[in-house]
Amino acid sequence: MAATQRRSPLLVTVSTGLVLLWIVVASFPFLWTLWGSFKVQADFFSLADWRNALRGTFTIAQTGSNFTGQGYHGAWVQEEFWRTTLNTFIVVFSVVVISLTFGTLGGYALARSGFRYTFWLLMIALVFRAMPHITLVSGYLLPFFQWNVWGHLPTAIIVLVAINQPFTLWMLHSFFLNIPKDLDESAMVDGCTRFQAFRHVIVPVMWPGVITTGLFSFLLAYNDFAVTAMLLSQQNQTMIPKIASFLGSTQVEGNVMFAVAAVVSATAPLFVLILFFQRQIVSGLTAGAVKG
C-alpha cells in the first residue's frame, strides 16, 4: 500500500511491537519444548526454580552433561515410538493418495457440471465438513465390531479418506473452476471422451492445486486424534494416540519426558513441511476465501 508512506513513529512502534510480541508468542512454546526435551524431568518441570531448566542443574547431576537424549531414547527405543511412526506414515500416505484421486475426479465433475444438484452436493459436503469427527466415530464402532474390521489400518484409512472428502471436493472444485473450460472442451471437440479430455488435458495442468489440497489432506490425516485413537488397536496405533497414552503415566519419573521427546519428534515433520511448502499452504488457506 503506497498510502501508508507517511506514518507517525508512534504507530510504527506499536505495530512493530505487536508483531514482535506475536512472533514470540507463536514460537517460544516450541523453542522451549525443544530445549526442554534434552533435559531431565526435574529440570523441565522444576519444583524449586524454573531457571533450573536453563542451567540444567539436575541434568548435569544425573547424566554428567548439560544435554541428555534420555527422553528420546525412552520414547523411540523403550516405548517403540518408531512403530507408531511407521503406522502414521502408512496411514497418512494412503489417505493423501486415495483422497486426492477421489477428490480430483469429483471436484472436476462438480466444477464442470452446471446442473442444480451440484449446488446441493456442495452444500451437503459443507454440512459434512462441519460435523465433529467424534460424532461419526460413535456411529462406526458398533458396526465395525460386528464386521470384525475394527482395529486395522485400512479401516482407519478409508474412514479418514471419507471424512476428508468434503474439504477436498470444495478445494479442488474451486480450483478446477479456475482452469478455463475451453481447454477440455476443445479436446472433446477433437474427439476425446470426457475422461480422455480429463486425463490428457486437465491432469497435466492441475498439479499446483492438487499439491496444495494434498498438503491439507496430509495435515488432516497426520493431526487426527479422534478417529485413530478410537478405531485402531494397540499394535496398530499411530503417533498422536501414542503420545496421548504416554500422558496416562506421567506420575512415573521420566515418562513425561518421553511424551516431551515424542511431541518434539512429531512436530519436526510439520516444521519441514512449512519450510518447503509455505507458499502453497498460504495460497491454500486463502483459496477458499477469495473464490467464495
Add this chain to the structure above:
Amino acid sequence: MKHRTFFWFIFPSALAMILFIALPVVSVFIQSLHVEHEQVLRTVENCGPFGCEEETIVDREATRELREAQPLGRFAGFSNYTDRNHLATEEIRSMWERSDSFADFTRRAMTLPFWRAMAFTLTFTFVVTPLVLILGLAIALGVNSLPRIFRGPTIFVSLLPMIVTPLIGSLVLYWMVDSRGVLGSFLQTIANDPELSLRASPTLTWIMLIVYGVWSSAPFAFIVFYAGLQTVPEEPLEAAMIDGANRWQRVRYVVIPHLMPLAIFITLMQLMDNFRVFEPIVGFQAQASATSLSYNIFNYLRGDAAQFGAAATTSMLTIFGVVVLLTPVLIRTWRDFNRKRH
C-alpha cells in the same frame, strides 16, 4: 457435462461419503434410541442348616449372551434424550422451581453433564471466534507495514501454532503453564502465591483453553486477512487521503469494508472448528473443570464399559447444534445461488 459422466466422476467420492458419513449418522440415530441391557437378574434359593433364603444374583452368562445377541441394547425410544445425562428435562424443571435466583439455577444446572459441556462449547465458540478475528486483523495490519524482507519469516513462524497437531499444541502450552512449568512458576511469583495452579481453578482453566484456541487459530485469520490486504484497491485509499482521512479512518472506511467477505469466511470456518473443540481438553487434562460436547462423546465411548446409547444421543444433539449453527450460512448461500441463476 452429461448426468451419466457426472455420476461416474463423482461416484468414488460420493460412495465414500455415503458409506462413512451419511450411513454412520443413521447408525448413530438408531443407537441413540437404545440403551445398554441391564444385567440379567435371577433369584436363587440358598438352603442352609437354618432354613432357606432367597437371594438375587447377577446371571453373568445370560447377560453376556443377551449382549452378544443384541449388541445395540434394548429399545428405549427417546428416553435417552431426556435423561439426566442429556437434556435432563425433569431435572432442569425441578432445579428451576427450587432455585431462588438465576445464578443459583445456573450453578445447579452446571452439574448436568450435557448442559455443562454445552455451556463450555458455546462459550469457547463465541469467545474465541471474535478474538481470532480481531487479533488476526491486528497482526495482518502490523505485518503489512513491515519491510518486505521480514514478512516471509513472520508468516513462517505464525503458521506453526495453526498447523501443529491440536493435541501437541495444547500439550506444549500445558507443560508451560503447569504449576511446575516455566509460565506456571512465573505466574506464581507474580501472584505471590506458591500454591497457585491453573488447573485447580475452573475459571483459569476456561481462560487457558480460550487462550489456546486463540493462539492456534489466530494465524488462520492473519493469513487470510493478510492476503486480502494485498488486494486493497489504491484509488479509494488515495481518495480518502485527499479528503483528509487519517490512518484509522482509512482502515475503518476503506480497508475493513474490503475485508468484510473474508471476515465472514473466517467466521464460518471458526464457528465450525471451534464448535468441535476436543483435543485441547485432553491435552490440558481439563475435564474436571471444562468438558465439551465432543469430549463427552469420547468419554462415553472410551473404556471397557462403552455407553454407545449415551454417546450416540450426545452425537445427535451435537449434529443438531452444527445444523443450527450453519443454517444462516446455508440460507445465505442459497439466496446467492438463486440470484446468480436468475
